[in-house]
Amino acid sequence: MDKKKLKIAIFTDNFFPAVGGTENAVYNLATALTELGHEILVVAPNYKNADDSKYIFRVFRKSSIKIDANNNYALPFFNKKLYKVLDEFNADILHCHSQASMLSLAIKYGKKHKLPVVSTIHTKFSYCYKDSAKLNIIVKPMLKSIGRKLKQVDRVTAVSYSMADEFKLYGYNGQFDVIKNGLSINSFKPIEIENIAREKYKLKSTDNIFIFVGRITKVKNISFILDTLQKLKEKGIKFKMFIVGEGGDLPYFKSMAKEKNIEDMVEFTGKITDKHLLASLYYNSNLNIFPSIFDNDSLTIVEAAMYGTPSITLMNTGSSERITDGQNGYIVQNNANKMAEQIAEILKDKNRLKIVGENAKNELVKSWQDVTQEYLAIYYEILNQKKTI
Incomplete structure (x- = not known):
């Protein structure tokens, strides 16, 4: 028929x-x-x-x-x-x-x-x-x-x-x-975007850069991100974390970052409507940190992958289903200490991290x-x- x-x-x-x-x-x-x-x-x-x-x-x-x-x-x-x-x-x-x-x-x-x-x-x-x-x-x-x-x-x-x-x-x-x-696959070429975020936020290509994109609300488990970042700082690891989005819990998380003494390492950007700037942040990031238990299938994992940035998620979550651990992303236990240890280990081999990012780009993006x-x-x-x- x-x-x-x-x-x-x-x-x-x-x-x-x-x-x-x-x-x-x-x-x-x-x-x-x-x-x-x-x-x-x-x-x-x-x-x-x-x-x-x-x-x-x-x-x-x-x-x-x-x-x-x-x-x-x-x-x-x-x-x-x-x-x-x-x-x-x-x-x-x-x-x-x-x-x-x-x-x-x-x-x-x-x-x-x-x-x-x-x-x-x-x-x-x-x-x-x-x-x-x-x-x-x-x-x-x-x-x-x-x-x-x-x-x-x-x-x-x-x-x-x-x-x-x-x-x-x-x-x-x-x-x-x-x-x-x-995903609407209309990615920008690296030459079009790589310097936009670097110039705006004074970033270096050698910096450890992390990103989270989503609503700023407690169900997204952003407190877990801040706990992880605090432990990374205690390990002596320098980084810049970009938390992109808006939501009613933004003041709460800003206060939490200050209490953990990491406010100078965390940038709450608000909602970014400039597609070139957001793409540049994805492109320049080493990891997309996404520990949400609430989300079923977050598109931010695919968006990050489109620019060669792998994601790190929690075990037994909807967001981890696309990922093969160590191949096209990373999956860790629901424990901030474990995630901090994993990120510290990942950052030791930037060449391997780049390969995982390329695998994410080739394997996770679905139109x-x-x-x-x-x-x-x-x-x-x-x-x-x-x-x-």
Whole structure:
């Protein structure tokens, strides 16, 4: 059977102008699908400063409520305008990238119109809820509600195998497919970027330079990074650590760096919107330090790899799944002493470190075009099973 071009409605509680991995994933998937000739409608929360004119796909903004400085969540009910937009779009399949109100809406609409629903999990919600819920007594019911929703969809996908244990907390024991996130591969040439960060931050090619890129929040385990850096300093190792990003816990970590007497060795850059500068920091760094337990499949590991910078992560985390220890990156125990010892050992052989970085570049970088083909295979499989195409 010839594969026709599809109409795909993508539901998400996380989209631009908010900042995060899910926002990027939805944008890149919608863009890649559109470039292949499929018709895409993204249903996303409304933001006051949202500008959807720059996208090559259509975006419908759902009435929403502000949760924090970065996130708006869609209100959990339909209105006539949303129904009209969806009815006129006449989707073949619904794909939800959120487990909050948008998944409920997708399931409800899918049942009414007999449309298949795919649900992709990007986040370990047990960490989110424990971090944000004031009463732990409500965390378990919130997680179980996700499980009940997942049991109602046609296919569940996740971005890491580490979600298996997370799903058990939801009460979901069904099968799921793992599709790793991709990357928009448009890297700059070294000659274009190598001196940008060096000049701005007065760096030398012989310096020990580390980087972390992400939201500045406690769930990212940034305190572990600072503990590790303190121990490196105690070993007499000089370095410069760049912590790139913004978030509500920034003052907390700045204070922690000062308490550990490493504030002169740690640069909190804030959010970097200059792509050349960020690429230059990646390129000039020896290691991307990413000890997050919360993240399923952080793109910063792939972004760093694109510029030949290997990552060091913790054992048994989603972020470590791409890495072969000592081959294209490093994996250590969840212990700051162990990580400091490993980094100290790594820095003794910069030639080997460069080889590991090149291996990361050759082995870890995966394009969104490849990822999109994996999702399309699932769409067509489900639709063929339902005999709707």
